[in-house]
Amino acid sequence: MATDILTLSADTLRRVGDARHELSARLAVWGCGRVSDSLVVFSELVTNAVVHAGGARRIVVVHEGRTLRFEVHDDTHSIPAVRGSDRAPGGFGLRIVAQLSDSWGFEQSATGKVVWSNLDCSDGDQA
Numbered sequence: 493m494a495t496d497i498l499t500l501s502a503d504t505l506r507r508v509g510d511a512r513h514e515l516s517a518r519l520a521v522w523g524c525g526r527v528s529d530s531l532v533v534f535s536e537l538v539t540n541a542v543v544h545a546g547g548a549r550r551i552v553v554v555h556e557g558r559t560l561r562f563e564v565h566d567d568t569h570s571i572p573a574v575r576g577s578d579r580a581p582g583g584f585g586l587r588i589v590a591q592l593s594d595s596w597g598f599e600q601s602a603t604g605k606v607v608w609s610n611l612d613c614s615d616g617d618q619a
Contacts, residue, residue: 495556496522503547508538515553522555524613529592533609534562536585541566545604558614567604 500511541548545566552563574586596609
């Protein structure tokens with residue numbers, strides 16, 4: 493079973509869009525299903541890093557078999573938190589990530605943290 497890796501970065505919201513475009517092209521090459529779900533999860537994780545941590549220093553997308561893994565590295569040790577349902581605008585990104593991912597979480601590193609998500613990309617939409 494081959495493993496394919498895509499490495500990106502994004503330090504601004506414009507670069508989030510550029511990275512998303514690169515991922516979309518690669519998903520087509522990889523033949524992944526759940527393209528829309530994958531792009532939403534990716535966008536939420538990377539946007540959170542840009543907005544709350546000054547940028548996604550390194551983004552690693554691993555495709556192995558049926559699994560797609562996103563790892564978004566940033567330079568802060570702040571703990572990602574799922575917001576409650578308090579009518580405040582925004583703040584639902586990690587709820588979306590949790591709903592669409594098979595699993596997700598974060599790990600502290602020496603220079604910050606890595607927020608990750610795993611998705612089964614073998615079926616679903618082909619958008």
